[in-house]
Amino acid sequence: MSNNNSFLSNYFHRNGRALGSIGYFVLLMVIFLIGAPEAWIRPNLHQSVFVMMPTLIFLTIPLVFLVASGEIDLSFASTYAVAAYVFALLVKNGVDPAICLVLGIFTGAAIGALVGTLIVVFRLSSLVASLGVLFLLRGVILLLSNSRSITIMEVENHWIYPLLVGNFYGFPMQIFWAAIFVIFCYYFFNKHVFGIHIQHVGDNSVSAEQMGINVNAVKIKAFMFVGIGSAIGGIFTTMITYTFFPTQGFGYLLLALAAVFVGGTPYWGGLGTIIGAVFGVGIIAYMEIGIIAIGWSGEWRQFFNGLIILLALLGHRLHGERVR
């Protein structure tokens, strides 16, 4: 009996936060189903959610790694646009889109590494410093692009288009890649030295350092990963819409952050859940569309997004204080 108890309590300790966000998701589904049953059984509503989800997943899941390491990054919303800009500009200038993709992702990684190094080496507040970078990079894009968008219809004829964002018998390929990304990140976070070290560092960086973990390197890599995720998200979106526009990504800033916390990753570091974050993304994405579907005006969206964040925080509290 007692063995069983310890199994249950350990299981809850490991998975409680993810279960919480799954619970919220199910609750939300039930509310929408009751609120607008006809709209809810129509497949096109869910299709539009599934088109939105991959981008949000590429942004949110790497943020789980970073928040678990005890840091935060706001600049990802601009990194998203910088990578997309590099991609679109190079494609427009006749460079092979596959090479542009690689260079775009490399740009995201480099920005992440720079932001991380700046924050870690100079011991800056990651919240304030990345807020600065958010504006700075956005300014750079607006200046470089002269606030003009770039249309890249030509990607459609290249093999990466159907492979990455095409339709495979009606199934959007970006969902497939997002799913691969989630599986990869699940193992990376829970079963790989990188993820385990991130959890130790975010839990107690002094202990981690004493045990020989290079705390600064771990944090910089987490920032790089956020840069890579943002770049993938930005480039995918640019390919889907055939357009880079200089303000792109800004709208995802608060949504991705909300998805991290609604998804059950606490803000204090040391813990995180990939599965929870996927449902967090689901909650945020359905919120954006579901409110309209049940016939309420779009103004309610922000109200409910706010409400859900507060409920998620209360959920963290119910699951227990941070243990020290």
Place this chain on the structure above:
Amino acid sequence: MENIIELDNVTKRFGGITALNKASLKVTRGEVVGLIGDNGAGKSTLIKTLVGVYSPDEGDILIRGKKVNAWNALKARESGIETVFQDRALTPQQSIVKNIFMGKELRYPFGFIKEKEQIFEANRLIREIGFTSKLINAESPVGNLSGGERQGVAIARAIYNKAELIVLDEPTNNLSLNETQKVFDFVLNVKKSNRSVLFIGHNIYHVYDISDRFVILDRGEVVHQLNKNDISTPEELMKIMRDTIGAHL
């Protein structure tokens, strides 16, 4: 006897303060060295320099007679030095198994972790160090454990890694008599297997009981070293400590 580690004239400064001044110390194979000194004597700085958390500003560190460069915590652990820090160096939200293997995870190629093997070893270790509660297993979070149990996890880490030298920083602080005895048993076992221990303590009686040799530290300097054979009671050790520190003033 082989020197496991040797500090040779090591100096460490923090800003304008010299926390360690030309300190020299060696630990040979199979001995238990007791490091004693008042609060602020520099015991903690000496230990953290020895195990690579701090890097020395001057002086050399020698491992088995060979000088090492760019000394850090990872190198210390790879050289067979394990430390049970005063604060235990645990991450309380993580499981016991993750804590035992922190920084030295059992890995497959490409950095994936041998989770099952780690859990098996951790369960074996926590039984070995005497965890009897059925509510605790390798996957329980460290945050739910008592002070003595947390100390047990930190010691289990040192046991698993079969260190040549185990550094115990104030290991009996805040422990019950029973738990203190367990720490002593552990030290004796290490010694029996011809490995070494550096034992740091406030409590002279604890240090006296367990050590073969004593090193007295005062204001960052090693002021006296003596063997247990030279004295016969802890009171005598205390008197020598008072006299040397007094003379040093």
